[in-house]
Amino acid sequence: MSRFLVSLSLLANLFLLASNAYSDPLISRVTPPSKPYHQGQNEPVTARFLTDQRFDLQTTVQPDAGTTITQVRFVIDGKELVKISAQNSNTANTSFVTTGLVEGLKPNSAVVSFRGYSNKQEGIHHLVVEATQSDLKVTADEWHVFEIVGLQRLGSKAKNVIIFLGDGMGATHRTAARIVAKSYEQGKANGRLAMDTFPVSGLVMTASLNSIVTDSSPGMSNYVTGNKANNNEEGVFPDDTKDAFDNPRVEYLSEYLHRIKGTSLGLVTTADVFDATPAANAVHTSDRGKGSGIVDQYLDDQNLTGLRVLMGGGRKWFLPNASGKIEKNQPVINGSQRTASSDYVLPDDLVTGWGAAKGAKDPERNLIADFRSAGWQYAPNYSVLKDAISTKNPPHQLLGLFTFSNMNVAFDKINGRRCASEASASAFANGCAAGTGKGPFGEGIETPLSSSSPRGSVVHDFGFPDQPMLDEMTDAALKVLDHDNDKGFILMVEGASIDKQSHLMDTDRWILEVLEFDRAVAMGQRYAQAHPDTLVIVTADHECSGASLIGSLKVNRDTVAKNLASDPGKAAVLRDKQVGVYEGAGFPRYRILADGYPADTDIQGKVLIGYGANADRYETWLSNPRPTSDSQQPFIGVEPLNTYPAHPAARNAENGLFIAGQVPGDNAVHTGTDVPLGAMGRGATLFTGFFDNTDVFFKIGQAMLGGVRE
Numbered sequence: 251m252s253r254f255l256v257s258l259s260l261l262a263n264l265f266l267l268a269s270n271a272y273s274d275p276l277i278s279r280v281t282p283p284s285k286p287y288h289q290g291q292n293e294p295v296t297a298r299f300l301t302d303q304r305f306d307l308q309t310t311v312q313p314d315a316g317t318t319i320t321q322v323r324f325v326i327d328g329k330e331l332v333k334i335s336a337q338n339s340n341t342a343n344t345s346f347v348t349t350g351l352v353e354g355l356k357p358n359s360a361v362v363s364f365r366g367y368s369n370k371q372e373g374i375h376h377l378v379v380e381a382t383q384s385d386l387k388v389t390a391d392e393w394h395v396f397e398i399v400g401l402q403r404l405g406s407k408a409k410n411v412i413i414f415l416g417d418g419m420g421a422t423h424r425t426a427a428r429i430v431a432k433s434y435e436q437g438k439a440n441g442r443l444a445m446d447t448f449p450v451s452g453l454v455m456t457a458s459l460n461s462i463v464t465d466s467s468p469g470m471s472n473y474v475t476g477n478k479a480n481n482n483e484e485g486v487f488p489d490d491t492k493d494a495f496d497n498p499r500v501e502y503l504s505e506y507l508h509r510i511k512g513t514s515l516g517l518v519t520t521a522d523v524f525d526a527t528p529a530a531n532a533v534h535t536s537d538r539g540k541g542s543g544i545v546d547q548y549l550d551d552q553n554l555t556g557l558r559v560l561m562g563g564g565r566k567w568f569l570p571n572a573s574g575k576i577e578k579n580q581p582v583i584n585g586s587q588r589t590a591s592s593d594y595v596l597p598d599d600l601v602t603g604w605g606a607a608k609g610a611k612d613p614e615r616n617l618i619a620d621f622r623s624a625g626w627q628y629a630p631n632y633s634v635l636k637d638a639i640s641t642k643n644p645p646h647q648l649l650g651l652f653t654f655s656n657m658n659v660a661f662d663k664i665n666g667r668r669c670a671s672e673a674s675a676s677a678f679a680n681g682c683a684a685g686t687g688k689g690p691f692g693e694g695i696e697t698p699l700s701s702s703s704p705r706g707s708v709v710h711d712f713g714f715p716d717q718p719m720l721d722e723m724t725d726a727a728l729k730v731l732d733h734d735n736d737k738g739f740i741l742m743v744e745g746a747s748i749d750k751q752s753h754l755m756d757t758d759r760w761i762l763e764v765l766e767f768d769r770a771v772a773m774g775q776r777y778a779q780a781h782p783d784t785l786v787i788v789t790a791d792h793e794c795s796g797a798s799l800i801g802s803l804k805v806n807r808d809t810v811a812k813n814l815a816s817d818p819g820k821a822a823v824l825r826d827k828q829v830g831v832y833e834g835a836g837f838p839r840y841r842i843l844a845d846g847y848p849a850d851t852d853i854q855g856k857v858l859i860g861y862g863a864n865a866d867r868y869e870t871w872l873s874n875p876r877p878t879s880d881s882q883q884p885f886i887g888v889e890p891l892n893t894y895p896a897h898p899a900a901r902n903a904e905n906g907l908f909i910a911g912q913v914p915g916d917n918a919v920h921t922g923t924d925v926p927l928g929a930m931g932r933g934a935t936l937f938t939g940f941f942d943n944t945d946v947f948f949k950i951g952q953a954m955l956g957g958v959r960e
């Protein structure tokens with residue numbers, strides 16, 4: 251730190267006079283973002299990169315009225331890197347953009363970029379941007395720095411890293427799942443979740459570049475770029491253009507390690523694969539919602555990321571949309587949601603600077619066919635997935651798309667399996683009778699409803715009764731990645747609906763999501779035990795819903811049902827006679843079946859959760875037979891899915907206890923609380939203590955490239 255401060259104050263003195271000498275034009279943004287200590291900081295805030303990690307340099311310059319910007323120079327450590335003029339703009343890896351800019355800038359403003367910069371010299375570097383306008387006035391912005399973080403050369407390196415990302419999973423989520431799975435005896439847990447047994451623990455600060463409360467895009471991106479991103483943005487710094495795909499990039503861990511040592515990447519999620527967490531490992535965009543462009547880049551840029559496994563939901567983005575149009579409530583018959591407006595075309599300087607594919611607006615693209623012709627094996631359901639990995643030679647690349655959008659949650663997938671088997675009596679809360687058991691058929695559905703499971707369940711309503719569980723997907727991913735693994739791999743496994751069901755305050759659904767996630771963690775743990783050169787991390791991107799374990803249910807399901815009928819909405823009964831707190835909560839005892847999930851979620855003594863970041867809701871304390879409507883599903887507006895509760899306040903409104911929300915909108919929100927992190931395997935010791943989410947990137951880098959003393 252002292253070396254850092256000395257060099258900065260030296261620079262401050264050197265450039266103080268020079269800076270005051272200039273006035274116009276206005277340099278309103280310099281990327282990468284930094285804020286040296288003299289700008290009111292106690293400590294300097296700088297962008298940090300690993301040696302040779304790539305990132306874009308960019309500036310926004312606003313000229314005086316009646317003038318234009320004629321030239322921008324980027325100067326690093328006193329040496330000119332590049333001079334970019336309006337005349338010879340948009341050549342090679344530079345651009346000078348004056349159209350398509352955001353509102354609020356002065357006329358003739360310019361966004362000027364140098365793409366794919368990298369620096370091998372460890373330490374603090376000084377970045378000067380100098381801009382000239384047409385009346386020959388010049389401004390230099392001297393106050394920007396970035397740091398190249400050096401690695402210690404220590405010894406044994408981690409070859410593989412597995413990141414288990416429980417989306418929205420705070421401490422409460424883990425505690426609740428442990429109590430359900432293991433029970434307590436005289437105050438001691440009868441057992442531990444797999445994630446509880448990791449030998450090293452840390453606590454992570456989760457803020458994004460522009461908020462104390464992050465969403466999932468920076469939540470993941472910060473872990474795997476080492477830099478802060480704005481909310482809704484992944485793998486990029488913010489900019490002043492409207493295009494969602496042209497932002498200044500920072501190289502992902504996957505791209506960096508693939509470029510320097512050929513590492514492979516696997517992405518496994520229970521969400522739609524375009525969702526923020528998986529995309530924030532491989533795709534650069536300032537708009538996490540651009541589904542067609544995001545999924546296209548998974549394939550188009552597989553040579554940049556080393557992507558070999560992609561599994562989850564999201565088939566709607568891969569199916570061709572011949573007309574290119576989407577009518578609300580009249581989904582394209584095959585379920586496709588591809589549109590030109592959510593697709594990508596990159597500017598030439600990005601293509602050149604990063605070696606990225608140019609892209610095309612092609613809603614008619616059949617992306618599954620394109621994956622297949624690129625050599626990928628495709629699994630549309632669990633049966634095909636099982637077959638694919640049961641051979642001695644698993645596929646080199648595996649695409650699994652098991653639903654149109656987000657996959658069904660564990661609660662509903664397990665119900666579907668139990669309905670189809672002898673265990674049907676153990677289905678949760680009417681699981682076998684929910685809905686009509688008739689999915690929204692379309693040409694894109696390759697998993698027709700099974701005649702052997704005729705009873706109807708949520709997964710039947712969605713049309714996808716044969717979905718894998720997250721641990722089954724993780725097992726498949728590890729088999730594929732381990733098969734050709736001389737160069738090592740990064741595997742990111744996301745328990746996505748811990749977050750999604752927490753947003754919906756659907757307590758039993760997110761608790762079972764944590765159980766499903768933990769079974770996947772156990773898979774990674776077993777892999778690392780057999781492969782000691784593997785680092786495993788289990789953490790969250792942020793907490794969701796302000797979940798709080800308040801106690802347990804004092805009465806049984808029948809009594810709750812009776813009270814809901816006789817005293818609908820009455821706190822004196824539904825809250826005061828039913829919610830057990832302190833010793834009234836005792837120790838909940840769930841019976842766990844062979845499939846790993848509780849026989850029944852509505853037991854007397856069930857775990858009760860309060861929500862500190864809640865929207866309006868009606869609480870019954872009982873499991874909800876059907877999940878709340880998921881707006882991402884293409885067939886949500888047609889039968890049978892349009893009969894599902896539209897949002898938490900539309901659920902149990904007729905008899906539940908009204909709980910007024912503290913936040914606007916329909917859903918509980920993310921919170922800014924710190925999240926736990928566990929680590930095991932090679933390099934795990936680096937993850938002890940209290941750190942920022944961007945620190946995780948440098949710790950992984952140290953483990954995989956610098957190594958650790960062991």
Ligand SMILES: [Zn+2]
Nearest residue numbers: 417418466791
């Ligand atoms: Zn998240």
